[in-house]
Amino acid sequence: MKLVTYVLDPTTPREGGRAGVLLNELVLDLATLGQWAAQREISFARLSAGSEAPLPSSLLGLLQWGEPAWKRLRLAVELASQSEPSFLQRQSGLAFVLSQVHLRPPIPDPPTIRDFFAFEAHVRNARARSGLEVPAQWYQIPVFYFSNTSALYGHEEAIPYPRLSQALDYELEIAAVIGRAGQDIAAEQAADYIAGYMIMNDWSARDLQLQEMAVQLGPAKGKDFATSFGPWLVTPDELQPYRRGHGASERFDLPMRARVNGQLLTEANFRDIYYTFPQMIERASQHVRLRPGDILGSGTCGGGCLLELGQERHRWLTVGDVVELEVAGLGLLRNTIVAAPS
Helix, strand or coil: CCEEEEECCCCCCCCECCCEEEECEEEEHHEEEEEEEHHHHHHHHHHHCCCCCCCCCCCHHHHCCHHHHHHHHHHHHHHHCCCCCCHHHHHCCEEHHHHHCCCCCCCCCCCCEECCCCCCCHHHHHHCCCCCCCCCHHHHCCCCCEEECCCCEEECEEEEECCCCCCCCCCCEEEEEEECCECCCCCCHHCCCCCCCCEEECCCHHHHHHHHHHCCCCCCCCCCCCEEEEEECCCCHHHHHEEEECCHCCEEECEEEEEECEEEEEEEEEEHHHHHHHHHHHHHHHCCCCCCCCEEEEECCCCCCCCHCCCCCCCCECCCCCHHHEEEEEEEEEEECCCCCC
């Protein structure tokens, strides 16, 4: 399944998004779908018995409700797929054409965001720009930093340019979303904790990042102004054709591309990641409890940012630039950079 958070009016406050599931070119409202299915199907009503509502109105709620809610969702989607799109659209509040809704980040209110540094090519290329080698410690553990959960953007949402920066960069990544709670999770079992995957753009103000990391802390202000996710959350079953390996070594053969104003700048593949998501989950969950909705970023793929490519390939981003990140199986995430509000 492909799951979204959407609004009908782009001026809706950030907390006003609703959860939906894609059925071809329709977005089915999750909570309305649950009520509709409960009225039509006895077996669905039995699955929903004892619950305050058949399905929640947010994706974070879906993750927190756990497997019973996922079972109800799968049955509800199966029921809806047996109806004509025109019929679904006539049901009040149930179905909307994808092109007519406005997408928000799939998980607009995650408990935490951990962004890793998992592609060897990115580490090597970025450090080489400063005449540095990959530190030996990088090969010993997957490392991450915590990002800002309150500056998140979805597909087609405008990104305000950080006023204090003159070196804005994109970063092409994939994010995994935790689907159930766990602590000290072994990498061999960690894939079972992933609810889905989405494209991630870890926007970076390189000059601010360089300034603060010179004192052995950060990145903070170099990163915390914006992160984009989307366009939707893709459940693991949809990526099975791309799956390579299993357990701790699980990877996906997913071509990754980045364009700025239509110019192709990045071509990479997710299969080349050094540390897998199961290994990242094992590291992240050591001594602490991961919760449904926690987000783990892969870090930038090789060649996946302007810092690596160099100014000879492309200048830093500026107001008006359109950045598109595309990953096979996950879709396309597009954002336009705009001037920050004065």
